[in-house]
Amino acid sequence: MIRTPLRPLARIIKARQTGANPDAIEAENKRERHAQMADRARRRAEGRLLVLGVCFLLAYGVIGIRMGTIAASVPEEPRTADVGNPIISQRADILDRDGRILATNFETHSLYAQPPQMVDPRAAADGLAAIFPEMDAEELFADFTGGRKFLWLRRQISPEQMQAVFDIGDPGLLFGPREMRLYPNGRVAAHVLGGAGYGREGVNSAEVIGVAGVERAFDDYLRDPANDGAPLQLSLDLTVQAAVERVLEGGMSLLNARAASAVLMDVHTGEVISMASLPDFDPNSRPRPLLEGDPADSPIFNRAVQGVYELGSVFKIFTVAQAIENGLVSADTIIDTTTPMRWGPHRISDYRNYGPELSVTDVVVKSSNTGTARIALQIGADAQQDFLARLGLMEPTRIELAEAPTGRPLVQKNWSDIVTMTTSYGHGLSSSPLHLAAAYATIVNGGTRVEPTILRRNSAQIGPRIISPETSAIAREMLRQVVVRGTATFAEVEGYAVGGKTGTADKPKPTGGYYEDRNLNTFAAVFPADQPRYVLITTLDSPVDTAGEEPRRTAGWTAVPVAGEIIRRVAPLLGLRPQIAQPALTGVSLTAN
């Protein structure tokens, strides 16, 4: 590299001396150098490419030879390969709050054969073919009498089949234990339980691991040998859960809804007594997740926990409770409800015109958007956000299900005045039905924060105080009035003093904007309203009541009657006594004598 440039330079100097233009020579030198470089690089590349080609040839050759040796080898009896990492297959049971079994284990077996140990291959082959119709006796006989030392027959057989094979009595037919997770109640509480599948598998055992729901969330606990098989007790009540699912399913098909969910929660302990999401599935054969499309269309999607929706007017009670708590209004304050209400380019209007003014109680009872929006303006954006956050509506619930972190509420980034107003009646903030259940429990239980839980608890949660007991009592009375004379009269269940609030939210289109004819209807119920014990959130996706002259899509006609029926069915199961008013003693005069 040092020698070559010198000579060209000499030529240039000579050219300069003779007065010729050196540029051409310089260019030629450069081209020469470039060509030499390219040639060197090419020769080196040629060699290296040859090396690469030979490497590939060798590698493919080795793979081919290896394929050949495997194909030519004879199957051996498999031996367990779990060296130093034994598989623990004992998985604890899952019980409901009264100790009824929700998930347990079931011993099945795999079946394999060792032909050298067989006494009578002919009888064994015929016997097997009689038990398993899809097996062919001649093929089996050929396998048993050939040179093979081992072959798998079935990976999983039922106890009846096992007994039948056992009765053949051939020592060459052997069983390997295999534990199986069983959900004896089928579809009941499918979303809470989730499901389990096989992890690492060996010949003598297979690891059962949870794939969703509590099975996944408590996987470590359920598998931990240190717990010595102590069962996991959930807060669910199996009978209530079954009743809720049954009524909900009936309501869903009567009202032509696409989907439905229900959450029943104890207002003091935060225990989820029942949680249902329809359509559902059988955890014994859990469907695979959808590979394409919206995961929310899959039956394994838990709407009560994972589905975040704009829930609509059920939020009004939060706005009103906060305004009362802050001393801005009282239950009787008169609020301007002229409709439509204009705010810049936006228009807020009511479902129908309720007159120019209503009391705060009637704003809730009649469900006036404009009234709530005006109250929200008095509260202000920051205070409203803070209050909703303290109710737990701004972050995922901490319920002990694997899906809980995915139920993250959708919050507007830029919280302007119009967002404050729409959020006051439940548009602009998306949350799950479980969020709503916890927030309602907090409002009605006397005002202390409740976190939802799926585990059985024995005592009330004493969370931070959100509103005062007095405000809580006023809110309960308003909710009761909604059922007595407002939008939820179908929820009146004699003796249980149901209170609640309806919500008919337009469903947002995936492309932006809202559907005209698809609603998400919610009814948030609390019962008994005077001494609250439970909240029940019922949602129906796009229901329509076609019984009347024109299709009715509001919550009052759809979610409310379904919720009423659920309460009618489950309240006795929950051990609540109906409060029956003493009938007046007619016809008997109590005069002396």
Place this chain on the structure above:
Amino acid sequence: MTEMVYGAGLAHVNDPVLPRWWRTIDRWTLICIFLLVAIGLLLGFAASPPLATRNGLEPFHYVLRQGFFAGLAMVVMIITSMMSPLLVRRLAVVGFVCAFAALAMLPVFGTDFGKGAVRWYSLGFAAVQPSEFLKPLFIVAAAWFMAASYEIGGPPGRLYSFLLAVLIVVLLAFQPDFGQAALVLFSWSVMYFVAGAPMFLLLGLGGLVVLAGGLAYQNSEHFARRIDGFLNPEIDPTTQLGYATNAIREGGFFGVGLGEGQVKWSLPDAHTDFIIAVAAEEYGLVCVLAIILLYTVVVVRSILRLMRERDPFVRLAGTGLACGFGVQAMINMGVAVRLLPAKGMTLPFVSYGGSSLIAGGIALGMLLAFTRSRPQGEIADAFGMGRGRP
């Protein structure tokens, strides 16, 4: 008369496109690729009905999709192979920028389909995996950079291409998709090797890989378990590898027969990562050896043709594409026969997958465009005019 006075009219210097394409294309490679695609469809008939039944679709749903995408991929490949290397380079660099942007935007707009890694864009009817497209386009862009460093006073292209490769590897590792990241890194290393990497650097790099592997083994339980499983001489018959080994064994030399295979019912990835096991079981060793032979012909022929190539860009890009293709097939089959530790990787053109088929079509189309016969200046060499050739 006019011609006599003014000379002949302009004659076409180039003959028509199609005959020239047919004369200069590497026909053996082309035929091998068609055969691979045909085998892929044939195996799809065997491997995908179980999956379709599990997902509640009609049995041949995936075969039809595969057929559609295979047809599309072949058209894309042939069109690409008709382009000149210059046009290929220009389009590929533009495409590379787009694919890179798509990869970088994945965390924002991508979906994970519940599989834990955000690798796809959902288009409704199909899912697109940008990293599949990025890989071949990156190879071409990197070859362009490297070739530029052959020029006197050219940019430090090798360094630039290395930085680009590292950036892509980091993005892929965050998804996480270590398989694609390893392929990108491998393709770059092969190109760098052919571009004249210093020997001591190569040895150092090899040492570094061993060191990194050792560290990963120490610190990652997941990784350690895979290596232990690989090193353990016993095969657990109920793992994926056990099923695959069993399938090859059951198949023997001529297979158990059409539709008789069992492995496709037990292996969840029978139609993608373990398609070779399905082939071995149903069609036997003969079919597997045929597949291996087809890959060998494609890779080795391309490399031999590239040895004659004098344009550094074409040589490097072709090398990267051929080796990336070859090594992917090698890893897939090596895993099935336990020569390599378990790593999910598709078998190019044979496994099911729309993105990978079309991206494979683009990659092989570019490779075919690069390996077409072109005047290489041998005649100028023969006349001693090689030096100073522009």
